[in-house]
């Protein structure tokens with residue numbers, strides 16, 4: 500087995516979608532050369548990155564070897580120019596954001612992942628779980644005036660049952676019917692379904708009936724059995740994470756995808772992760788956005804690790820933009836990047852800043868130095884300062900018309 504064999508194994512399944520997708524891609528990418536003129540390509544110092552640019556101009560998909568070349572290049576600016584050209588060919592100078600509120604309904608989790616500073620054991624002194632009514636009160640008190648979305652994520656709690664989760668969604672919708680709920684990672688879906696003794700597909704149907712509009716991309720970590728065994732052995736493996744997202748897509752629930760990077764994974768494992776996402780998207784087409792999550796080590800058993808550098812973060816975002824040619828949006832998650840690198844990432848292939856958030860906990864427990872939330876105006880200013888045009892969006896990435 501070669502290290503790329505999971506990709507090659509699934510190639511035939513993707514062919515039919517792949518062909519249609521290739522036509523779509525050609526339409527989308529037809530103007531890359533406008534943003535990547537010969538004069539810019541010629542100045543790229545790394546021949547492997549120049550070849551990546553030429554491939555994209557001629558509508559060829561990148562290979563894993565191209566992905567490795569992107570990570571290994573010394574020409575950061577050349578890589579960024581190509582990723583930015585791809586972003587511009589889709590969205591011009593726009594950069595997107597949403598008025599949202601992150602709600603972590605519980606920090607109790609059975610999984611005990613070694614990269615996580617957020618989880619608590621049941622019964623520990625700072626463990627908490629919101630009742631649906633408490634959660635609705637928090638949202639009623641949200642400082643975000645034009646709130647559109649609640650992003651709802653928690654731990655794998657040993658005692659909550661399916662009724663709790665449906666009640667949580669229904670109570671939030673009752674409190675504010677205009678809100679869209681982007682809720683529960685594939686890891687939580689697997690946990691809820693297993694506890695309820697139903698399939699994940701049936702669980703998703705029940706949650707959709709209760710008000711679930713979309714799913715966040717967390718819990719993917721890095722698709723590597725080696726890393727899973729070392730850092731998150733209790734969590735579902737890659738195949739199951741991808742299967743649940745495919746099921747969500749079959750129910751027309753749009754989802755996101757993430758990569759947690761900068762701990763013990765290799766560059767090859769990062770590239771494989773991105774290709775597995777691209778393959779899944781060829782098959783089920785429901786991923787809306789990808790978010791690269793730089794590892795934050797504080798208060799975790801891996802506190803001795805430094806976390807990724809700024810250059811590594813920019814390369815990861817740019818490479819994701821180039822490999823994930825079938826996932827429309829690449830987020831620069833300001834919470835984990837810091838505001839300065841977030842603005843820079845908008846010129847390295849990212850097109851979306853996530854949102855106002857209000858009170859982020861997962862990264863902040865692990866040492867994130869950013870504010871817990873940002874105002875809509877601050878997001879707008881950040882985008883404008885980066886020389887781009889802010890556009891507010893909804894959960895489904897549709898533009899919001901200003902009233």
Ligand code: V47
Pocket residue numbers: 614615616684714715716717718719720755756757759790792793794795796799832835853861862865
């Ligand atoms: O699932 C946990 C990761 C995720 C750490 O889908 C860590 O729109 C870094 O998924 N250092 C939560 N990362 C964040 C997330 C997310 C955020 C914003 C938008 C969306 C979206 C998704 O953060 C977790 C886990 O993969 N994580 N601990 C840590 N120490």
